[in-house]
Amino acid sequence: MSASIEGLAGHDSWKDRFVRETQSVTILSSLSLAVIVPVLLIAQTLDPELVMIAFSLMFFLGALLAAVAAWLIRSKRNSQNLSLWDVAGGLVITGCAASVLAEPDQAAQLFEHLFERRSTSQ
Numbered sequence: 001m002s003a004s005i006e007g008l009a010g011h012d013s014w015k016d017r018f019v020r021e022t023q024s025v026t027i028l029s030s031l032s033l034a035v036i037v038p039v040l041l042i043a044q045t046l047d048p049e050l051v052m053i054a055f056s057l058m059f060f061l062g063a064l065l066a067a068v069a070a071w072l073i074r075s076k077r078n079s080q081n082l083s084l085w086d087v088a089g090g091l092v093i094t095g096c097a098a099s100v101l102a103e104p105d106q107a108a109q110l111f112e113h114l115f116e117r118r119s120t121s122q
Contacts, residue, residue, distance in 0.1 A: 031087065035062070050110045052102035057110075059095030063088045 042054045070084030 046110075047113070049103075050106055050113060052098050053106040053110050056095045056098035056102060059091045059098060063091035063095060066091060 066088035075083045
């Protein structure tokens with residue numbers, strides 16, 4: 001009798017699995033929303049030729065924030081589950097892809113555009 005109880009204690013209940021699954025969906029949804037909102041704002045406010053380089057910068061900055069957060073909370077780098085290190089790596093890869101699609105001179109144009117807008121608003 002006690003062996004069967006110990007055997008059941010080692011298995012996750014359906015409630016524990018449900019909580020883990022909904023936690024993953026919640027995290028994925030919040031990360032998706034955190035990426036989609038700035039992407040839409042960038043696409044609406046910038047000239048079309050500056051959008052890809054702006055996306056690149058946004059993804060690199062997001063990767064930096066995710067890596068700093070992972071370092072601060074001492075997230076495991078080699079875990080079986082998705083970690084902030086994985087998110088940071090994915091953002092770096094996406095930033096690299098966006099920068100490949102942009103022209104090199106567009107980075108200078110983007111900074112000129114941003115600083116020009118700031119100086120005219122003051």
